[in-house]
Amino acid sequence: MRCIFCRIESSGSRSVEHILPESLGNSKLVLPKGVVCDKCNNYFAKAVEKPFLEADAVRQMRFHEGLPSKKGRVPSIIGLLDPDVPVQLFRDAKDGSLSAAVPTEHFSRLAARPEGRLLMPMGGALPSGAVLSRFLAKVAAESMAARLIHDAGLLEQFIDDPQLDPLRNHARRGQPMDWSVHVRRIYSSNARTLGADGSWRQVMHESDFLVTPGQEIYFAQAIFGVEFAINIGGPDVDGYLAWLDANNQASPLYAPKNLELYEMPAKP
Numbered sequence: 383m384r385c386i387f388c389r390i391e392s393s394g395s396r397s398v399e400h401i402l403p404e405s406l407g408n409s410k411l412v413l414p415k416g417v418v419c420d421k422c423n424n425y426f427a428k429a430v431e432k433p434f435l436e437a438d439a440v441r442q443m444r445f446h447e448g449l450p451s452k453k454g455r456v457p458s459i460i461g462l463l464d465p466d467v468p469v470q471l472f473r474d475a476k477d478g479s480l481s482a483a484v485p486t487e488h489f490s491r492l493a494a495r496p497e498g499r500l501l502m503p504m505g506g507a508l509p510s511g512a513v514l515s516r517f518l519a520k521v522a523a524e525s526m527a528a529r530l531i532h533d534a535g536l537l538e539q540f541i542d543d544p545q546l547d548p549l550r551n552h553a554r555r556g557q558p559m560d561w562s563v564h565v566r567r568i569y570s571s572n573a574r575t576l577g578a579d580g581s582w583r584q585v586m587h588e589s590d591f592l593v594t595p596g597q598e599i600y601f602a603q604a605i606f607g608v609e610f611a612i613n614i615g616g617p618d619v620d621g622y623l624a625w626l627d628a629n630n631q632a633s634p635l636y637a638p639k640n641l642e643l644y645e646m647p648a649k650p
């Protein structure tokens with residue numbers, strides 16, 4: 383068995399690779415041991431996933447949706463007690479309850495007020511540049527591998543396909559060039575759907591591939607309603623923009639099929 387990124391022999395690798403980090407609510411979408419070697423797995427966690435997870439908008443999303451890290455902690459964010467007292471906000475990973483740490487110099491001012499309004503930030507910056515494109519390149523390559531894993535011959539072809547080297551290299555090193563990612567919101571982060579069992583469900587993440595009329599392959603990944611699209615074969619998204627124009631700005635996740643949908647119980 384060989385690693386799909388560095389191609390070294392990886393039969394002795396011990397860790398499964400989460401295609402999306404566990405900190406984004408992913409427990410099911412994994413590649414078996416050795417598909418990504420331990421060394422690449424560890425490197426991606428530190429150099430590619432962590433910077434994405436720490437971006438303001440992603441941290442806020444993890445806080446608001448109550449998504450714990452692998453260590454079981456929901457990241458804290460900085461909020462404001464109306465009008466101007468900064469507080470560090472914590473969310474309990476188990477029951478979702480909120481608590482706030484108030485800087486000591488503001489104690490007396492707060493204690494003098496009977497009540498206050500808590501302002502929680504929502505509009506932080508999404509990851510951009512190489513933080514975003516390397517993360518998407520990694521997720522796209524691993525999602526392709528997940529589709530091929532049932533067939534050892536196809537997986538071997540995928541590992542050796544030189545056409546995928548730019549994507550692989552971009553994920554591994556941010557090289558050789560800038561790589562565009564198309565980003566837009568396609569539904570609200572807390573959109574609800576009615577599940578087959580009659581309970582309300584919330585989509586955490588979903589993904590699919592799109593082959594354009596120009597034979598380019600795009601990978602689209604939605605995370606709590608934000609759709610990220612990346613070209614598998616090269617660094618531009620011109621073909622995706624043309625496809626959107628020709629398809630009334632529809633999402634490839636919903637036109638015409640949707641193969642990867644992961645939900646969690648909706649909060650009341």
Ligand SMILES: [Zn+2]
Nearest residue numbers: 385388419422
């Ligand atoms: Zn490797």
